[in-house]
Amino acid sequence: MKLKLKIVGLKKSVQGRIMITGIHTTPIYIEGIGDDKKESIKKFLYKINFGVSDEWAETECMTTAAHGSTHVIDGEADVIFNKYGLFIYDLVIDKAHKFLEQLGIKNLKLTVNSCRDKECKNCAEMWGSKYTKGHYQGIHNHVDNGELFSFVYFAKYDPSKDADLIFVKDMTMANANGYLTTEINEYKEFEDHPAFSNHVSLDVKEGDLVIFPSYLDHFVSEQKTEGPRITIAGNLYKDIEDLTGKCEKEPIYISTSGEKIKLTSNERLYCPIGQDGIPDFLKSHTGQTIIPFQRTNTQFMESRVKKDDTSIQHKQ
Numbered sequence: 344m345k346l347k348l349k350i351v352g353l354k355k356s357v358q359g360r361i362m363i364t365g366i367h368t369t370p371i372y373i374e375g376i377g378d379d380k381k382e383s384i385k386k387f388l389y390k391i392n393f394g395v396s397d398e399w400a401e402t403e404c405m406t407t408a409a410h411g412s413t414h415v416i417d418g419e420a421d422v423i424f425n426k427y428g429l430f431i432y433d434l435v436i437d438k439a440h441k442f443l444e445q446l447g448i449k450n451l452k453l454t455v456n457s458c459r460d461k462e463c464k465n466c467a468e469m470w471g472s473k474y475t476k477g478h479y480q481g482i483h484n485h486v487d488n489g490e491l492f493s494f495v496y497f498a499k500y501d502p503s504k505d506a507d508l509i510f511v512k513d514m515t516m517a518n519a520n521g522y523l524t525t526e527i528n529e530y531k532e533f534e535d536h537p538a539f540s541n542h543v544s545l546d547v548k549e550g551d552l553v554i555f556p557s558y559l560d561h562f563v564s565e566q567k568t569e570g571p572r573i574t575i576a577g578n579l580y581k582d583i584e585d586l587t588g589k590c591e592k593e594p595i596y597i598s599t600s601g602e603k604i605k606l607t608s609n610e611r612l613y614c615p616i617g618q619d620g621i622p623d624f625l626k627s628h629t630g631q632t633i634i635p636f637q638r639t640n641t642q643f644m645e646s647r648v649k650k651d652d653t654s655i656q657h658k659q
Contacts, residue, residue: 365538371510372442372554373547376434376496381550384498387427388573391420393473401481404563408470420471425464431575432467435494435552439579442492442554452582457488459583460590469577471498474506475570480563482511485578490557492579499573500549506572507544508553511560514541554579 393405394414406412407420424431432455439453458466468490472480485493495508518524518541523534537543544564547553555561557578566572 369556369559370442370446371545372438372445372552373545374438374441374552375548375550376552378550380430380434381498384428384431384496384575387423387431388471388498388575390427391423391471393471396472396480399480399483402479404478404480405473405475406470407472411470420469424467424469431469431496435469435496435554435577435579438552439492439494439554451491452584453492453579454582455577455579456590457578457580458586458590458592459580460586460588461582462588463590463592465592466590467577468580469575472574472576473570474563474566474572476566476568478563478572479506479565482560482562484560485557489580490578491581492554493557493559494552494554494577494579496552496575497547497549498575499571500547500551501570501572502546502548504568505570506564506566508547509542509544509562509564510555511562512541512543513560 391407394412396402396404396406396411399411454461456463456466
């Protein structure tokens with residue numbers, strides 16, 4: 344099926360000869376969610392522990408992602424997401440399939456689970472991020488393990504004060520050859536046009552969900568106010584029907600004594616969460632309180648030296 348090109352802003356007399364269209368245009372889906380869901384998500388976020396993002400390059404923020412911080416337990420956020428936030432999974436998937444429908448993609452089903460098993464409760468790719476004054480996130484994309492789409496939900500966000508989510512177009516070669524590198528004022532309107540600029544931010548507000556192809560490079564500009572700016576981000580994968588119900592992964596907790604504790608689905612889903620954010624049943628496995636792994640400030644700085652990122656600068 345051939346898609347018709349939309350002619351924009353041209354008089355009928357010239358439509359047969361002139362058209363404006365896009366090449367390699369990238370679709371991005373933005374939709375606000377209902378107020379009831381917004382408030383539920385805000386309450387849910389208070390139950391999750393955020394840790395310093397010491398595993399993400401050129402980034403300073405707080406996150407619930409174990410792949411972004413050594414200060415949170417691998418699987419801890421999944422436990423809480425699955426106990427209190429299953430409605431978020433359903434919400435994202437519903438909007439993602441609406442996005443595919445509008446794109447005319449009819450036979451692709453998506454899941455938030457990296458294992459591609461839509462019934463799995465342990466492999467969801469979803470995490471929270473918190474930004475206070477001075478925080479930022481460096482340029483990155485989400486392509487690593489077959490991700491198709493990624494998303495960001497703006498849980499607490501003031502567009503007049505909080506940092507922007509900015510998408511980046513790779514114009515390295517063009518700029519190296521002199522394209523849009525002069526400081527002549529006449530070029531400003533052209534440079535600022537989203538069709539030609541290499542940095543484009545979105546017009547979003549609190550409660551908006553943004554879904555975009557995972558290959559898009561993006562970053563979060565520096566947070567200039569105390570905020571906090573809080574988002575939920577994650578990835579979407581192809582739902583493979585043959586894998587449904589077959590993932591056997593279970594989250595693992597590590598006690599203060601170093602003991603690895605495997606959680607069963609029953610324990611993960613139905614046991615109450617303590618005030619410290621740790622499921623109550625975990626405290627009885629070894630007779631001691633199990634806490635998220637924390638490094639001392641000395642250990643933290645030593646890891647920075649090893650990564651040669653003790654003085655990370657934000658890319659403007």
